[in-house]
Amino acid sequence: QKEVEQDPGPLSVPEGAIVSLNCTYSNSAFQYFMWYRQYSRKGPELLMYTYSSGNKEDGRFTAQVDKSSKYISLFIRDSQPSDSATYLCAMRVNTGGFKTIFGAGTRLFVKA
Amino acid sequence: NAGVMQNPRHLVRRRGQEARLRCSPVKGHSHVYWYRQLPEEGLKFMVYLQKENIIDESGMPKERFSAEFPKEGPSILRIQQVVRGDSAAYFCASSPTPGGLNTEAFFGQGTRLTVV
Numbered sequence: 424q425k426e427v428e429q430d431p432g433p434l435s436v437p438e439g440a441i442v443s444l445n446c447t448y449s450n451s452a453f454q455y456f457m458w459y460r461q462y463s464r465k466g467p468e469l470l471m472y473t474y475s476s477g478n479k480e481d482g483r484f485t486a487q488v489d490k491s492s493k494y495i496s497l498f499i500r501d502s503q504p505s506d507s508a509t510y511l512c513a514m515r516v517n518t519g520g521f522k523t524i525f526g527a528g529t530r531l532f533v534k535a
Numbered sequence: 536n537a538g539v540m541q542n543p544r545h546l547v548r549r550r551g552q553e554a555r556l557r558c559s560p561v562k563g564h565s566h567v568y569w570y571r572q573l574p575e576e577g578l579k580f581m582v583y584l585q586k587e588n589i590i591d592e593s594g595m596p597k598e599r600f601s602a603e604f605p606k607e608g609p610s611i612l613r614i615q616q617v618v619r620g621d622s623a624a625y626f627c628a629s630s631p632t633p634g635g636l637n638t639e640a641f642f643g644q645g646t647r648l649t650v651v
Contacts, residue, residue, distance in 0.1 A: 431575065466539075466626055466642035467578065511577055522591060525570075525577035 426450050429512055429526030438535050442499040446512035446526045449493065453514040453524075456488050458497045461509045461528065470510075471497070502533045538562060539643035540609075541627050547649045548617045556612040556646045560629030567610045568640060569602060572624040584610060585633075617650045624648075 429446045436442055444458075455474050459467035471486040473479045479486045487496040495514075499506055512526040538561035548554050560567050565586050570578040580594040584604035595602065599617075604610040614621055624647050628640035 427577075429577070464645075464647075466644045468642065513578075522580050522583065522593070523578075524580070527575070527577045 424449060426524050427512065427514060427526045430529055431527050433530040433532055435532040435534060436502055438502060438504060438533055440502050440533075442497075442502050442506070442531060442533075444497040444499075444510050444512075444529050444531070446495050447493055448495070448514060448524075450514075450516075450524075451490075451493065452516045455515050456486070456495050457513040457523070458484075458486055459511040459513060459525075461511060463508075467511055502531075504533045504535045507531055507533050538564075539627060539629050539641050541625075541643035541646050543646060544644060545647050545649070547651060549651055550618055551616050554614040554617050554621070554648055556614075556625050556627075556648070557609040558612070558627030558629075558643060559609040560627075561631075561641055564629035564631050564641075566630045566633050566640075567604050568628045568630075569610075569612050570626045570628065572626060572645070574623075578626060581612075583633075590633075614648075617648075619650050622648055622650045 427448045457472040458470045460470050461467045473486050476488050476490045483500045485498040509528040509530050511528040513523045515523045540559040542557050567584045569581040571581055572578045582595045582602045583591040587606050599615045601613045624645045626642050626645045628642045630640040
């Protein structure tokens with residue numbers, strides 16, 4: 424069993440839709456949770472990070488963490504064609520260093 | 536992605552040759568991380584280095600792979616005697632400090648290695 428499971432998609436939605444992206448994990452020691460966006464043939468860029476259960480909002484993006492269920496989500500409101508990318512969830516234990524464990528990524532297509 | 540420079544962006548090597556991938560971190564960052572991304576897979580941690588020291592190489596294959604981050608110059612990921620299975624995108628990231636919620640790493644654009 425992988426430490427982090429993420430549905431690879433692809434997920435195709437019309438412009439303006441609400442997008443829900445999810446990951447589950449097995450290691451209860453994970454404390455930092457992140458979402459990265461990766462455009463084709465580019466490096467990942469950090470979208471959001473959190474270390475506590477609950478919701479964190481930043482513009483059109485909301486990150487949700489449920490540690491009891493080992494489940495994290497990223498919601499994108501009013502999706503735009505420019506949101507079309509691969510979204511990677513990532514997490515790590517709170518220790519020095521950056522041994523971050525990534526999900527496989529979900530490919531999202533937002534149709535105009 | 537600001538500031539982390541990787542080169543070359545694309546590298547083609549024949550089986551058995553050596554591949555050298557370079558990473559110049561963001562100015563002032565002394566922590567460098569290398570990740571490998573296979574097609575349709577997420578990033579896999581390889582190695583974490585500070586200046587002149589390897590801190591964690593638990594994700595690095597035991598043979599043919601090595602990494603360094605010298606006092607001067609870029610970090611180098613070296614793959615000797617490449618095989619087809621080494622074909623992947625290799626990403627470098629850097630950070631000013633090793634951990635903490637507000638010091639997440641910045642990634643470079645990656646080097647895409649193709650072994651023919």
